Amino acid sequence: xxxxxxxxxxxxxxLSLAEQPRHGYSILKDVERMSGGRVKLSTGTxxxxxxxxxxxxxxxxxxxxxxxxxxxxxxxxxxxxRNLQLEVERMKQLTKLAALRVARKEV
Amino acid sequence: xxxxxxxxxxxxxxxxxxxxxxxxxxxxxxxxxxxxxxRVTDRISFRIREILGLLAGALxxxxxxxxxxxxxxxxRRFDMRPEFRFPRSTVFLMSIIFAGVILAMExxxxxxxxxxxxxxxxxxxxxxxxxxTLLFTWAxxxxxxxILFALGRTGTHRLENIESSPSSAE
Numbered sequence: 001x002x003x004x005x006x007x008x009x010x011x012x013x014x015l016s017l018a019e020q021p022r023h024g025y026s027i028l029k030d031v032e033r034m035s036g037g038r039v040k041l042s043t044g045t046x047x048x049x050x051x052x053x054x055x056x057x058x059x060x061x062x063x064x065x066x067x068x069x070x071x072x073x074x075x076x077x078x079x080x081x082r083n084l085q086l087e088v089e090r091m092k093q094l095t096k097l098a099a100l101r102v103a104r105k106e107v
Numbered sequence: 108x109x110x111x112x113x114x115x116x117x118x119x120x121x122x123x124x125x126x127x128x129x130x131x132x133x134x135x136x137x138x139x140x141x142x143x144x145x146r147v148t149d150r151i152s153f154r155i156r157e158i159l160g161l162l163a164g165a166l167x168x169x170x171x172x173x174x175x176x177x178x179x180x181x182x183r184r185f186d187m188r189p190e191f192r193f194p195r196s197t198v199f200l201m202s203i204i205f206a207g208v209i210l211a212m213e214x215x216x217x218x219x220x221x222x223x224x225x226x227x228x229x230x231x232x233x234x235x236x237x238x239x240t241l242l243f244t245w246a247x248x249x250x251x252x253x254i255l256f257a258l259g260r261t262g263t264h265r266l267e268n269i270e271s272s273p274s275s276a277e
Contacts, residue, residue, distance in 0.1 A: 024134040040153075042160025043131045043138070048167055051127065070133035 006087055009041055010049050014058070014076065014084045021062045021075035024050070050074060058083060108139065108154060114212060115158065118165035120172045162201040200253045203246050210242070 006014070009031070016022060016030040024046060032040055041049075053059045058080030062073040076084070112135055116128050135157065142150050 024130050025137040028134060028138060040156060042156045042164075043135050044157070044160030044162075044164030046134070047127045047131050048164045051123070051168075070129040072130065 008035075009039060009045060010053070011084075011087065012039060013041075013046070013049050013053070014080060014087075017059055017074055017076045018081065018084060021073040023071045023073045025071075027074070053080065109136065111209075111212075112157065112161070115161045115165070115208070118161070118208075119168050122172075123168050158205060159198070159201060162205055163197075166201070197257065200250060200257070203249055203253070207246060210239075 012031040012034055013027055015034060016027050019030075022030065024043070027050075028041055028043070028046055050059065054061070054074075057077055059074045060077050062075050064073070109132070113132065116124055116131065119128075138153070138157075142153055145153075
């Protein structure tokens with residue numbers, strides 16, 4: 001999964017967890033909020049993404065004794081944070097290039 | 108809706124279910140409750156999204172389970188991965204599979220009710236049987252067509268051309 005670019009839902013899930021550890025429903029609402037209501041993940045899509053990210057050790061479960069089994073929080077690992085930063089850098093460069101090309105076309 | 112959701116979770120491999128089913132049901136329940144005061148159209152689109160999400164997710168996990176690796180399947184159309192994309196026909200195929208699941212569940216319910224009541228036969232009446240056979244044949248034909256169409260979209264049929272290209276170049 002180290003290949004880029006990431007899909008938008010996966011990127012939004014990572015951004016959501018970059019702020020603080022969250023459980024499934026909290027991620028779902030945060031993704032919707034971040035995208036201004038444009039991206040509404042289904043639980044199937046969300047847990048598919050979480051499963052892949054767990055498998056690749058980009059995220060991990062926060063083991064809390066008091067949290068019930070159906071409401072376990074997830075958090076970003078250092079590997080996940082590093083890869084997210086790389087992806088953000090890639091997007092920055094792409095945006096810069098796009099802005100330059102669009103501006104050149106307008107002149 | 109929760110019953111249907113739990114039923115559709117059985118499409119996932121059992122290992123996946125054991126790991127995530129409780130969480131998924133809990134999140135679904137919260138999201139569903141959240142929409143209790145929402146517009147009817149929002150509630151309908153939520154249900155469609157959840158059903159399609161589960162069908163796509165189950166398919167993805169089954170593929171992974173069989174192939175032993177995570178397929179890089181696109182999440183919606185804005186995925187920019189060049190490796191693989193679901194053809195649009197997949198949505199169509201999933202709808203047919205969904206219809207099949209609903210029919211099977213409905214039929215199982217009917218049989219259960221008949222058994223519980225202890226009256227009548229469990230065998231379907233002739234019109235129902237004919238209707239079901241017709242529908243089943245139609246669905247099977249559509250699935251075959253869908254698979255052929257999907258294969259066409261992925262370009263599998265062009266492999267022959269690639270293999271024969273050196274000789275054709277000569």
